[in-house]
Amino acid sequence: MPKPVGGSAEKMVQFLQSSVGIIHRSHAESITSFVKDSVHGELKQEGEVPAMQSTKDNRITFCVEGNISVGKSTFLQNIANETVELRDLVEIVPEPVSKWQDVGPGHFNILGAFYAEPQRYAYTFQNYVFVTRLMQEKESSRGIKPLRLVERSIFSDRMVFVRAVHEANWLNGMELSIYDSWFDPVLSSLPGLIPDGFIYLRATPDTCLKRMMLRSRAEEGSVTLQYLCDLHEKHECWLLPSEHGNHRLLSASQLPYSMDKSLHPDIKDRVFYLEGNHMHSCIQKVPALVLDCEPNIDFTRDVEAKRKYALQVANFFEFVKKLKEASSNQIIDTKAKNRQILLPHSEGLFLRDGSHLCESALKPLTF
Known part of the structure; x- marks a missing residue:
C-alpha cells in the first residue's frame, strides 16, 4: 500500500489533529484513509510514483465555470452531449447537486439549509461541497474519452463562493483558515483536480436571475440579485482581463505568432491566460475560454x-491539446514530470517551476 503524501498515515493523523483542528482521532483516521485511497488511485500500475510527479492521464480536463443559472447544465447537456463536434469527444461530470440535497441517513438538504440560514451553514456547506468534489474526481478520473468537462471546480469554490460568504460575514476568519488548511494538502495529493483549462460561461446577473426564476429550484428562492452581482464580480475578477489591481490576464491574441498560430480565429480573442498575485499558483497561466451566454437561445x-458553441469548445480543446503534447514531449525530465509549457516570453517559455525553456529548444516544436 503506498504511503499518503507527506509521510506515514500516523503522521498525517497527527497533523490533522494538531494543525487542522480535527479533535477526534477516528475522524482524522477516516480522512487519512480517504486521502490515502485517493492517492493510490492516482499511482501508476507498475509502481509508486513520487509525490511531486504528475499522475494525470493524457486526457484533457476543462472546468466549466459561471454564475448561478448562467446555463452550465444546458450547455453541458445540449452542446456537449448533442453535437457531432463534441458528443463522441467528451465525458461530462455534472455538479453533484443531488448529493447536497440528500446527506446521510436523515436525507438532510444541506443546500437548502445554506440558503435558508447562510450564517449557520456556510462553513458546513462549503466543506461538504469540497468533499463531494474530491469524491467526484476519484470517480471520474479513469474515463476513456479524450475530453472531460467538469461542472465547476474547487477553484471557483475558493475564488468565488468561499470569498463571497466570507465577505458577507457568513463564514468567519477561523472557519476560512480551517478551509484553507485543507486546500493545498489535498490538492497536492490529487493533481487531477487541476484542470488543463477553464470555460467561463458569461452572462449578466440580471439574466442569471431571470433564468433562476424560470427553473424554480426550491432551494434558490432566497437568492437575491445582490448575491448574484457579488458572484458575478468575483468571476469577472478571476477569469477576465483586468489592468487594475495586482492581477491581469493576457489574451492569447497577444502571444507571439509562433505560439498563436495554432489558435483558431473563432476563439483567438476569447482565450486568456490566468495570471496574478490573487491566483492560486497551480493555475497560473492556465488558459480560459470565455463564451457569451447572454442571449436566450433555444x-x-x-x-x-x-x-x-460546440466548435469553439472543440477548437479550444485542440489548442490546449497541442500545448500539453508539446509540454510532454519537450520538457519532461526525471525529476519533475509535471512541468508544463505555460506562457511564452521574449527568451523562451515559462515552466511551472519558474524556469524557462530557451528559444533554441523551441525549434523542433511545431504547433
Missing part, C-alpha cells in the same frame, strides 16, 4: 447556434 431548435 438550443432544441437553433441547431446552428448549438454548433457554433
Whole structure:
C-alpha cells in the first residue's frame, strides 16, 4: 500500500489533529484513509510514483465555470452531449447537486439549509461541497474519452463562493483558515483536480436571475440579485482581463505568432491566460475560454447556434491539446514530470517551476 503524501498515515493523523483542528482521532483516521485511497488511485500500475510527479492521464480536463443559472447544465447537456463536434469527444461530470440535497441517513438538504440560514451553514456547506468534489474526481478520473468537462471546480469554490460568504460575514476568519488548511494538502495529493483549462460561461446577473426564476429550484428562492452581482464580480475578477489591481490576464491574441498560430480565429480573442498575485499558483497561466451566454437561445431548435458553441469548445480543446503534447514531449525530465509549457516570453517559455525553456529548444516544436 503506498504511503499518503507527506509521510506515514500516523503522521498525517497527527497533523490533522494538531494543525487542522480535527479533535477526534477516528475522524482524522477516516480522512487519512480517504486521502490515502485517493492517492493510490492516482499511482501508476507498475509502481509508486513520487509525490511531486504528475499522475494525470493524457486526457484533457476543462472546468466549466459561471454564475448561478448562467446555463452550465444546458450547455453541458445540449452542446456537449448533442453535437457531432463534441458528443463522441467528451465525458461530462455534472455538479453533484443531488448529493447536497440528500446527506446521510436523515436525507438532510444541506443546500437548502445554506440558503435558508447562510450564517449557520456556510462553513458546513462549503466543506461538504469540497468533499463531494474530491469524491467526484476519484470517480471520474479513469474515463476513456479524450475530453472531460467538469461542472465547476474547487477553484471557483475558493475564488468565488468561499470569498463571497466570507465577505458577507457568513463564514468567519477561523472557519476560512480551517478551509484553507485543507486546500493545498489535498490538492497536492490529487493533481487531477487541476484542470488543463477553464470555460467561463458569461452572462449578466440580471439574466442569471431571470433564468433562476424560470427553473424554480426550491432551494434558490432566497437568492437575491445582490448575491448574484457579488458572484458575478468575483468571476469577472478571476477569469477576465483586468489592468487594475495586482492581477491581469493576457489574451492569447497577444502571444507571439509562433505560439498563436495554432489558435483558431473563432476563439483567438476569447482565450486568456490566468495570471496574478490573487491566483492560486497551480493555475497560473492556465488558459480560459470565455463564451457569451447572454442571449436566450433555444438550443432544441437553433441547431446552428448549438454548433457554433460546440466548435469553439472543440477548437479550444485542440489548442490546449497541442500545448500539453508539446509540454510532454519537450520538457519532461526525471525529476519533475509535471512541468508544463505555460506562457511564452521574449527568451523562451515559462515552466511551472519558474524556469524557462530557451528559444533554441523551441525549434523542433511545431504547433
